[in-house]
């Protein structure tokens with residue numbers, strides 16, 4: 001296992017799907033905070049949640065419960081994803097008002113009933129409305145990442161509206177990887193160009209959506225400068241078979257393998 005501090009790319013575990021299972025009964029199991037705690041104990045660098053307006057998985061109290069947990073884990077990060085034009089900023093303000101840790105907000109342009117995230121922000125269309133909400137959120141002392149399609153040409157505009165990072169939406173890569181090497185090659189080149197453009201524009205680079213134990217190492221080998229991957233669906237599915245501890249270690253190993261070339 002790659003010990004914390006030795007990997008260049010942080011692993012933030014998205015626990016949405018633990019909440020999804022829990023919400024099918026009124027028993028409180030599986031526990032979202034216990035899942036997060038086990039992931040942190042296993043070496044995960046952070047926890048991610050995407051509290052959707054319909055609370056289909058993460059509920060508002062989960063955000064505060066997890067922030068309380070993160071308070072006991074200095075050096076680990078809490079990342080909340082969501083649409084700043086719904087109620088994400090209200091939640092962020094409340095976390096901060098309670099003196100709880102919140103390191104990153106990832107702005108995602110999802111509709112209220114979005115099945116799952118499937119596209120990034122559009123520039124120049126979204127620029128004028130994003131600029132003020134990014135400024136408000138950064139004033140809370142939180143890093144702002146914009147969920148973006150892997151389009152190199154859009155990265156300078158993402159930087160111009162005041163974002164600190166972009167999160168590259170990796171579902172097209174994951175789908176291509178599943179098809180085979182020729183399709184993956186196209187996406188590796190596309191994502192590498194987008195990441196380099198983001199770095200050149202002064203942005204940090206995150207990545208996420210449908211990353212898994214197989215596609216993660218080759219992605220990180222080919223795409224430069226990825227600071228963080230947030231992984232939920234595949235990781236929690238793996239944890240159903242392997243347990244949280246072995247699963248998080250396997251993903252940290254997959255990240256570590258990319259660093260070894």
Ligand SMILES: CC(=O)[C@@H](O)[C@H](O)COP(=O)(O)O
Nearest residue numbers: 016050081108116117208209
């Ligand atoms: C922003 C993003 O990439 C999504 O992966 C999201 O966090 C997952 O949301 P669901 O778990 O609701 O599909």
Ligand SMILES: NCC(=O)COP(=O)(O)O
Nearest residue numbers: 014208209210230232233
């Ligand atoms: N930002 C992506 C994320 O948090 C998890 O996405 P997925 O692994 O559930 O597809």
